Amino acid sequence: MLEFSEEQRLIQREVRRICDDFDDEYWRKHDRNAEYPMDFVQALGEHGWLGTVIPEEYNGAGLDPLEAAIILEEISASGAGFNGSMACHGAMFIPRSVLNYGSEEMKEKLLPKLATGEKLLQCFALTEPNAGFDSTSITTTAERDGDTYVINGQKTWCSRFHASDYMVLVARTTPKEEVAKKTQGMSLFLIDIEDAKEQGAVDATEIEKNIRAAVPSYEIWFEDLEVPAENLIGEEGNGFYQVMDGLNEERVVIAAEAVGLARVAIDRGVQYGIEREVFDRQIGSNQAIQHPLADAYARMTAARNITYQAARAFKEGRDVGEAANIAAYMAREAASEAADAAVQTHGGYGVAVEYDVERFYREARLTRIAPISDEMILNYIGEHVLDLPRSY
Ligand SMILES: Cc1cc2nc3c(=O)[nH]c(=O)nc-3n(C[C@H](O)[C@H](O)[C@H](O)COP(=O)(O)OP(=O)(O)OC[C@H]3O[C@@H](n4cnc5c(N)ncnc54)[C@H](O)[C@@H]3O)c2cc1C
Incomplete structure (x- = not known):
């Protein structure tokens, strides 16, 4: 099973503490009104998390995509889903092109402001x-x-x-x-x-x-x-080529967000399966309800392992293309199955906004389209991992 260091567990707890101030109703309202969660993003900035991957010499936290993945997974899993993680995830990988290729003058002018969240x-x-x-x-x-x-x-x-x-x-x-x-x-x-x-x-x-x-x-x-x-x-x-260089990092952190979405969907499904009683029994005692949740949990755990395996390879400077693409593919599948199981577990309430699982279900669908589609990931695996002829 996946194990984080004490420092990484501390990051997880710190981020979760911030997320606790933004409850389900906050995310429902922002989703319904298509309203950007600026106060949430500002709260992350105030605690320095928007500068996660900015090097310490520019006043950033000097952490790696691995820690960015931990932060974004936790935001997503808090119930914020993609409305939370994707409101801020750009700050954790878009500056990469400046970090890798920007002039020293550009870095000195820009990065300290990004590190504090003063500029985005x-x-x-x-x-x-x-x-x-x-x-x-x-x-x-x-x-x-x-x-x-x-x-x-x-x-x-x-x-x-x-x-x-x-x-x-x-x-x-x-x-x-x-x-x-x-x-x-x-x-x-x-x-x-x-x-x-x-x-x-x-x-x-x-x-x-x-x-x-x-x-x-x-x-x-x-x-x-x-x-x-x-x-x-x-x-x-x-x-x-400079864009391609940053894509694997994007794949890994978004895979972590999808894992977070799978986690919260499973949690909500399990909670409802325990609480809801029909035919004088908890619905979670029916295997037809229990197995899809257990299946989703197994898939989520496997997706989580490959996601952090890819993040570690990135940290250690190893080639990450295969692992990053497989992680992205498996995480989106895990999120889709988990959200589907959660909706089914909730029966009619699965489509009621106040139970949130319909929001996770809609978001899980997005993972299969953007930022890269299922087909384009499979194209990558076919061509670059299996050495099949390029199909397009
Ligand atoms: C919510 C959201 C946010 C986004 N944010 C950004 C952003 O911030 N910045 C940005 O630049 N872009 C962004 N995108 C764009 C995204 O990354 C995709 O690149 C874009 O959606 C793909 O373009 P398209 O929709 O025109 O798809 P098309 O290229 O028209 O593809 C349509 C379908 O055909 C399939 N297809 C096409 N060619 C092949 C092939 N050779 N083999 C197999 N299947 C194929 C695709 O997989 C897809 O399913 C975002 C998209 C969404 C939905």
Whole structure:
């Protein structure tokens, strides 16, 4: 069984203590009203958790994705679900491109503010309506003009745009038709959102959705946005590889969130199975109710083990691609089965908002679509682990 160190258990308890101030009704209300949980995010910031992966030399906690996974699993498992964990998870992996590739000047200016939560970098703009998962087909452009780049194009599904001071944007600096490999010619930029608004060069519309509604996602249009050349992150033309570099970390922490969702769904199912009596017996004494919960628990435990195995490999600098993708795949399956079992256990109340399991059920469905779909993960495993021919 998975064991955490004393320090990691302390992190777990500290985060749970913060979460205890935000009860089920808080999350129901924010989900119903599609209202961003800013006070929750601020509470995490005040306790330093938004700076989890920022190195100590920039006043951050200097921890690893493993600890970020522990924090996000605990938030999700507290009953907040993805409305809680995804309200803040960007702060724990989006700064990675700056950490790995940003200039020293950029790091010194930005990271101490992110470490304290004074400023937020938790918006990442890659997806475009006409490209979807085919990221190399993006058409947003960044053209060099003296000391600036001028950005034009459209992005979609950019989460937390309104609750972010900065955004990492992926744009083409060379058209796809003009590069030897389609993965070349893309670049990363740090965008100061306030500055973009002041220029009148950015326009955003929220996409109405009914899963994880408290964490909004936006369509964003850029028209002649001028960005200082020093905001280029890393090397011009290398952006695709720099993004890929951070993806495994994202897979691992989101897998941990899905494990947290599975945990809370199982807990609620078990609780109801014990309390509810029909035909003069506890419904949890019926195997038809008990087995799906036990099955979900076994799957959740296996998913949790592989998730932290991947997180440890990351910490130790080992190759993590296979474990991170399998973790993401298994965790989403565990979350889906757990939420389904919890809804079934609750019978009619499974769809009643006040029992929360319908919220977990909707959120579990999201894990199979975004940030990466089941199909794209299986494509990865087929091609990179099993050495099958590339299918697309
Ligand atoms: C709630 C939410 C938040 C998001 N947040 C962000 C964000 O902050 N920033 C950001 O950049 N993006 C974000 N995304 C986008 C997300 O990461 C996906 O990239 C995006 O949803 C995929 O694009 P699409 O919907 O156009 O799918 P498409 O590319 O059109 O795919 C549609 C379906 O076809 C399948 N498919 C496509 N090609 C293949 C193939 N070769 N083999 C097998 N199956 C295939 C896919 O798996 C999928 O099921 C978010 C999405 C959602 C839903």
